[in-house]
Amino acid sequence: MFVRWSAAIAAAILLSSPALLQGARAADKPTDPQIAHIAYTAGVIDINAAKQAQKKARNKDVKAFAEDMLRDHEAVNKQALALVKKLNVTPEDNDTSKALSEQASEKLAELDKLSGAAFDKAYVANEVAYHKTVNGALETQLIPSASNAELKSLLQTGLKIFQGHQQHAEHVAAELK
Amino acid sequence: MPGRLSAIATAVLLVALAVPAHAATIEITMENLEISPKDASAKVGDTIEWINKDVFAHTATARNGDFDVNLPAKKSGTLVLKKAGTVDYYCRFHPNMKATLRIEP
Numbered sequence A: 001m002f003v004r005w006s007a008a009i010a011a012a013i014l015l016s017s018p019a020l021l022q023g024a025r026a027a028d029k030p031t032d033p034q035i036a037h038i039a040y041t042a043g044v045i046d047i048n049a050a051k052q053a054q055k056k057a058r059n060k061d062v063k064a065f066a067e068d069m070l071r072d073h074e075a076v077n078k079q080a081l082a083l084v085k086k087l088n089v090t091p092e093d094n095d096t097s098k099a100l101s102e103q104a105s106e107k108l109a110e111l112d113k114l115s116g117a118a119f120d121k122a123y124v125a126n127e128v129a130y131h132k133t134v135n136g137a138l139e140t141q142l143i144p145s146a147s148n149a150e151l152k153s154l155l156q157t158g159l160k161i162f163q164g165h166q167q168h169a170e171h172v173a174a175e176l177k
Numbered sequence B: 001m002p003g004r005l006s007a008i009a010t011a012v013l014l015v016a017l018a019v020p021a022h023a024a025t026i027e028i029t030m031e032n033l034e035i036s037p038k039d040a041s042a043k044v045g046d047t048i049e050w051i052n053k054d055v056f057a058h059t060a061t062a063r064n065g066d067f068d069v070n071l072p073a074k075k076s077g078t079l080v081l082k083k084a085g086t087v088d089y090y091c092r093f094h095p096n097m098k099a100t101l102r103i104e105p
Ligand SMILES: [Cu+2]
Pocket: B057, B058, B059, B091, B092, B093, B094, B097
Protein backbone atom coordinates (compact mmCIF):
# COMPACT_ATOMS: atom_id res chain seq x y z
CA MET A 1 0.00 0.00 0.00
CA PHE A 2 2.74 2.32 1.05
CA VAL A 3 4.89 1.75 -2.00
CA ARG A 4 1.93 1.89 -4.32
CA TRP A 5 0.81 5.13 -2.77
CA SER A 6 4.27 6.66 -3.06
CA ALA A 7 4.39 5.71 -6.70
CA ALA A 8 0.95 7.20 -7.25
CA ILE A 9 1.93 10.48 -5.63
CA ALA A 10 5.18 10.59 -7.54
CA ALA A 11 3.26 9.98 -10.77
CA ALA A 12 0.74 12.68 -9.89
CA ILE A 13 3.48 15.17 -9.22
CA LEU A 14 5.25 14.25 -12.43
CA LEU A 15 2.06 14.67 -14.41
CA SER A 16 1.08 17.95 -12.83
CA SER A 17 4.30 19.78 -13.62
CA PRO A 18 7.77 18.88 -14.80
CA ALA A 19 9.08 21.66 -12.57
CA LEU A 20 8.01 19.60 -9.57
CA LEU A 21 10.42 16.81 -10.40
CA GLN A 22 12.41 17.95 -7.45
CA GLY A 23 9.31 17.46 -5.32
CA ALA A 24 8.96 13.91 -6.54
CA ARG A 25 12.50 13.18 -5.55
CA ALA A 26 11.93 14.74 -2.15
CA ALA A 27 8.87 12.54 -1.70
CA ASP A 28 11.02 9.48 -2.40
CA LYS A 29 13.55 10.43 0.22
CA PRO A 30 11.89 11.54 3.44
CA THR A 31 13.83 13.56 6.02
CA ASP A 32 14.62 12.24 9.49
CA PRO A 33 11.76 14.16 11.17
CA GLN A 34 9.40 12.74 8.55
CA ILE A 35 10.80 9.23 8.92
CA ALA A 36 10.35 9.43 12.69
CA HIS A 37 6.74 10.49 12.15
CA ILE A 38 6.05 7.70 9.65
CA ALA A 39 7.60 5.03 11.90
CA TYR A 40 5.68 6.27 14.94
CA THR A 41 2.43 6.44 12.95
CA ALA A 42 2.97 2.91 11.67
CA GLY A 43 3.25 1.76 15.30
CA VAL A 44 0.16 3.66 16.43
CA ILE A 45 -1.84 2.11 13.59
CA ASP A 46 -0.97 -1.38 14.72
CA ILE A 47 -1.68 -0.49 18.36
CA ASN A 48 -5.16 0.74 17.39
CA ALA A 49 -5.77 -2.40 15.36
CA ALA A 50 -4.70 -4.50 18.36
CA LYS A 51 -7.02 -2.59 20.71
CA GLN A 52 -9.91 -3.25 18.37
CA ALA A 53 -8.95 -6.92 18.20
CA GLN A 54 -8.78 -7.20 21.98
CA LYS A 55 -12.42 -6.16 22.10
CA LYS A 56 -13.65 -8.18 19.15
CA ALA A 57 -11.46 -11.25 18.69
CA ARG A 58 -12.84 -14.62 19.72
CA ASN A 59 -10.00 -17.06 19.05
CA LYS A 60 -7.49 -17.23 21.92
CA ASP A 61 -4.43 -17.25 19.63
CA VAL A 62 -5.75 -14.14 17.91
CA LYS A 63 -6.31 -12.46 21.27
CA ALA A 64 -2.80 -13.39 22.38
CA PHE A 65 -1.38 -12.09 19.10
CA ALA A 66 -3.16 -8.75 19.56
CA GLU A 67 -1.70 -8.52 23.05
CA ASP A 68 1.80 -9.16 21.65
CA MET A 69 1.34 -6.42 19.05
CA LEU A 70 0.19 -3.96 21.67
CA ARG A 71 3.12 -4.71 23.95
CA ASP A 72 5.82 -4.64 21.25
CA HIS A 73 4.60 -1.58 19.37
CA GLU A 74 4.17 0.39 22.58
CA ALA A 75 7.74 -0.54 23.49
CA VAL A 76 9.08 0.49 20.07
CA ASN A 77 7.20 3.78 20.12
CA LYS A 78 8.40 4.52 23.63
CA GLN A 79 11.96 4.07 22.36
CA ALA A 80 11.20 6.22 19.33
CA LEU A 81 9.86 9.02 21.51
CA ALA A 82 12.89 8.83 23.78
CA LEU A 83 15.17 9.00 20.76
CA VAL A 84 13.52 12.00 19.08
CA LYS A 85 13.63 13.80 22.41
CA LYS A 86 17.32 12.99 22.80
CA LEU A 87 18.08 14.06 19.25
CA ASN A 88 15.90 17.13 19.62
CA VAL A 89 13.97 16.18 16.51
CA THR A 90 10.32 17.11 16.14
CA PRO A 91 8.51 14.43 14.15
CA GLU A 92 7.01 16.06 11.11
CA ASP A 93 3.65 15.08 9.70
CA ASN A 94 3.78 14.29 6.00
CA ASP A 95 1.75 12.85 3.16
CA THR A 96 2.97 9.31 3.76
CA SER A 97 1.88 9.40 7.41
CA LYS A 98 -1.45 10.89 6.38
CA ALA A 99 -2.03 8.24 3.72
CA LEU A 100 -1.13 5.47 6.17
CA SER A 101 -3.53 6.85 8.80
CA GLU A 102 -6.33 7.28 6.31
CA GLN A 103 -6.01 3.74 5.04
CA ALA A 104 -5.84 2.47 8.59
CA SER A 105 -9.04 4.17 9.67
CA GLU A 106 -10.81 2.78 6.63
CA LYS A 107 -9.59 -0.68 7.61
CA LEU A 108 -10.70 -0.21 11.23
CA ALA A 109 -14.19 0.76 10.03
CA GLU A 110 -14.28 -2.22 7.68
CA LEU A 111 -13.20 -4.66 10.40
CA ASP A 112 -15.64 -3.11 12.85
CA LYS A 113 -18.52 -4.47 10.79
CA LEU A 114 -17.28 -8.03 11.22
CA SER A 115 -17.55 -10.29 14.24
CA GLY A 116 -16.55 -13.71 15.52
CA ALA A 117 -14.47 -15.95 13.28
CA ALA A 118 -14.89 -13.58 10.32
CA PHE A 119 -13.31 -10.77 12.31
CA ASP A 120 -10.47 -13.00 13.55
CA LYS A 121 -9.63 -14.06 10.01
CA ALA A 122 -9.82 -10.56 8.57
CA TYR A 123 -7.78 -9.02 11.38
CA VAL A 124 -4.97 -11.55 11.08
CA ALA A 125 -4.97 -11.35 7.27
CA ASN A 126 -4.67 -7.59 7.52
CA GLU A 127 -1.86 -7.91 10.07
CA VAL A 128 0.09 -10.07 7.61
CA ALA A 129 -0.49 -7.58 4.79
CA TYR A 130 0.16 -4.53 6.94
CA HIS A 131 3.44 -5.82 8.37
CA LYS A 132 4.54 -6.82 4.88
CA THR A 133 3.84 -3.30 3.64
CA VAL A 134 5.64 -1.63 6.52
CA ASN A 135 8.60 -3.99 6.13
CA GLY A 136 8.84 -3.08 2.47
CA ALA A 137 8.76 0.62 3.30
CA LEU A 138 11.37 0.23 6.05
CA GLU A 139 13.71 -1.78 3.85
CA THR A 140 13.46 0.14 0.63
CA GLN A 141 12.72 3.66 1.79
CA LEU A 142 12.91 4.56 5.46
CA ILE A 143 16.13 2.82 6.51
CA PRO A 144 18.13 3.86 3.42
CA SER A 145 16.87 7.46 3.77
CA ALA A 146 17.59 7.87 7.48
CA SER A 147 20.69 9.98 8.01
CA ASN A 148 21.03 9.84 11.80
CA ALA A 149 22.80 6.63 12.85
CA GLU A 150 20.70 6.10 15.98
CA LEU A 151 17.47 6.58 14.06
CA LYS A 152 18.70 4.14 11.43
CA SER A 153 19.55 1.60 14.10
CA LEU A 154 16.14 1.96 15.77
CA LEU A 155 14.49 1.44 12.38
CA GLN A 156 16.60 -1.65 11.84
CA THR A 157 15.42 -3.07 15.16
CA GLY A 158 11.90 -2.06 14.17
CA LEU A 159 12.28 -3.98 10.91
CA LYS A 160 13.33 -7.13 12.77
CA ILE A 161 10.37 -6.75 15.14
CA PHE A 162 7.97 -6.23 12.23
CA GLN A 163 9.44 -9.20 10.34
CA GLY A 164 8.91 -11.28 13.47
CA HIS A 165 5.33 -10.09 13.72
CA GLN A 166 4.72 -10.88 10.06
CA GLN A 167 5.89 -14.47 10.60
CA HIS A 168 3.89 -14.71 13.81
CA ALA A 169 0.78 -13.41 12.00
CA GLU A 170 1.32 -15.86 9.13
CA HIS A 171 1.53 -18.66 11.68
CA VAL A 172 -1.70 -17.58 13.39
CA ALA A 173 -3.40 -17.21 10.00
CA ALA A 174 -2.39 -20.76 9.07
CA GLU A 175 -3.80 -22.07 12.36
CA LEU A 176 -7.14 -20.38 11.72
CA LYS A 177 -7.68 -22.35 8.52
CA MET B 1 24.78 -59.84 44.12
CA PRO B 2 24.47 -57.34 46.98
CA GLY B 3 28.10 -56.41 46.28
CA ARG B 4 27.34 -55.65 42.66
CA LEU B 5 24.26 -53.73 43.63
CA SER B 6 26.12 -51.52 46.02
CA ALA B 7 28.85 -51.03 43.43
CA ILE B 8 26.19 -49.81 41.03
CA ALA B 9 24.68 -47.68 43.78
CA THR B 10 28.10 -46.19 44.47
CA ALA B 11 28.65 -45.58 40.77
CA VAL B 12 25.25 -43.91 40.48
CA LEU B 13 25.99 -41.81 43.52
CA LEU B 14 29.38 -40.83 42.14
CA VAL B 15 27.79 -39.82 38.84
CA ALA B 16 25.15 -37.89 40.72
CA LEU B 17 27.82 -36.13 42.75
CA ALA B 18 29.99 -35.60 39.70
CA VAL B 19 27.30 -33.87 37.65
CA PRO B 20 26.82 -30.77 39.84
CA ALA B 21 30.58 -30.42 40.16
CA HIS B 22 30.98 -30.19 36.39
CA ALA B 23 27.74 -28.41 35.66
CA ALA B 24 28.27 -25.07 34.06
CA THR B 25 26.01 -22.14 33.35
CA ILE B 26 25.95 -21.12 29.72
CA GLU B 27 24.81 -17.61 29.00
CA ILE B 28 22.92 -16.83 25.82
CA THR B 29 21.99 -13.25 25.07
CA MET B 30 18.99 -11.89 23.25
CA GLU B 31 19.59 -8.36 22.08
CA ASN B 32 18.04 -6.42 19.22
CA LEU B 33 16.18 -9.58 18.32
CA GLU B 34 19.40 -11.50 17.80
CA ILE B 35 20.25 -14.62 19.76
CA SER B 36 23.93 -14.97 20.51
CA PRO B 37 25.57 -17.38 20.32
CA LYS B 38 23.21 -18.77 17.72
CA ASP B 39 24.78 -22.15 18.12
CA ALA B 40 25.59 -23.13 21.71
CA SER B 41 27.00 -26.37 23.10
CA ALA B 42 26.35 -27.71 26.57
CA LYS B 43 26.18 -30.93 28.56
CA VAL B 44 23.31 -32.61 30.34
CA GLY B 45 23.18 -31.08 33.83
CA ASP B 46 24.34 -27.66 32.64
CA THR B 47 22.15 -24.64 33.08
CA ILE B 48 21.27 -22.38 30.18
CA GLU B 49 20.68 -18.80 31.14
CA TRP B 50 19.00 -16.66 28.49
CA ILE B 51 19.54 -12.98 29.13
CA ASN B 52 16.97 -10.78 27.44
CA LYS B 53 18.48 -7.32 27.00
CA ASP B 54 15.59 -6.08 24.86
CA VAL B 55 12.63 -3.97 25.91
CA PHE B 56 10.55 -6.66 24.21
CA ALA B 57 9.44 -9.95 25.70
CA HIS B 58 10.88 -13.05 24.04
CA THR B 59 10.66 -16.78 24.56
CA ALA B 60 13.06 -19.68 24.08
CA THR B 61 10.76 -22.34 22.70
CA ALA B 62 12.03 -25.75 21.59
CA ARG B 63 10.72 -26.97 18.24
CA ASN B 64 10.47 -30.50 19.67
CA GLY B 65 8.45 -29.30 22.66
CA ASP B 66 11.20 -29.98 25.22
CA PHE B 67 11.10 -26.49 26.73
CA ASP B 68 9.34 -23.15 26.55
CA VAL B 69 11.04 -20.48 28.64
CA ASN B 70 9.39 -17.08 28.96
CA LEU B 71 11.77 -14.13 28.91
CA PRO B 72 10.07 -10.87 29.88
CA ALA B 73 11.68 -7.61 28.78
CA LYS B 74 15.06 -7.01 30.46
CA LYS B 75 14.80 -10.32 32.37
CA SER B 76 16.62 -13.63 32.34
CA GLY B 77 15.34 -17.17 32.36
CA THR B 78 17.09 -20.44 33.11
CA LEU B 79 16.75 -24.06 32.16
CA VAL B 80 18.60 -27.12 33.48
CA LEU B 81 19.37 -29.51 30.63
CA LYS B 82 18.05 -33.01 31.27
CA LYS B 83 18.34 -34.71 27.93
CA ALA B 84 21.03 -34.97 25.26
CA GLY B 85 20.39 -34.01 21.67
CA THR B 86 20.34 -31.13 19.24
CA VAL B 87 17.41 -28.85 19.85
CA ASP B 88 16.35 -26.02 17.56
CA TYR B 89 14.48 -23.30 19.37
CA TYR B 90 12.86 -19.99 18.49
CA CYS B 91 10.90 -17.11 19.94
CA ARG B 92 7.14 -17.56 19.77
CA PHE B 93 6.59 -13.81 19.52
CA HIS B 94 9.25 -13.26 16.85
CA PRO B 95 9.70 -16.54 15.00
CA ASN B 96 12.53 -14.97 13.00
CA MET B 97 14.65 -15.36 16.16
CA LYS B 98 16.13 -18.84 15.81
CA ALA B 99 19.01 -20.72 17.41
CA THR B 100 20.32 -24.19 18.21
CA LEU B 101 21.42 -25.93 21.40
CA ARG B 102 23.75 -28.93 21.13
CA ILE B 103 23.41 -30.95 24.32
CA GLU B 104 26.00 -33.64 24.90
CA PRO B 105 25.40 -36.49 27.33
CU1 LIG C 1 11.12 -12.43 20.51
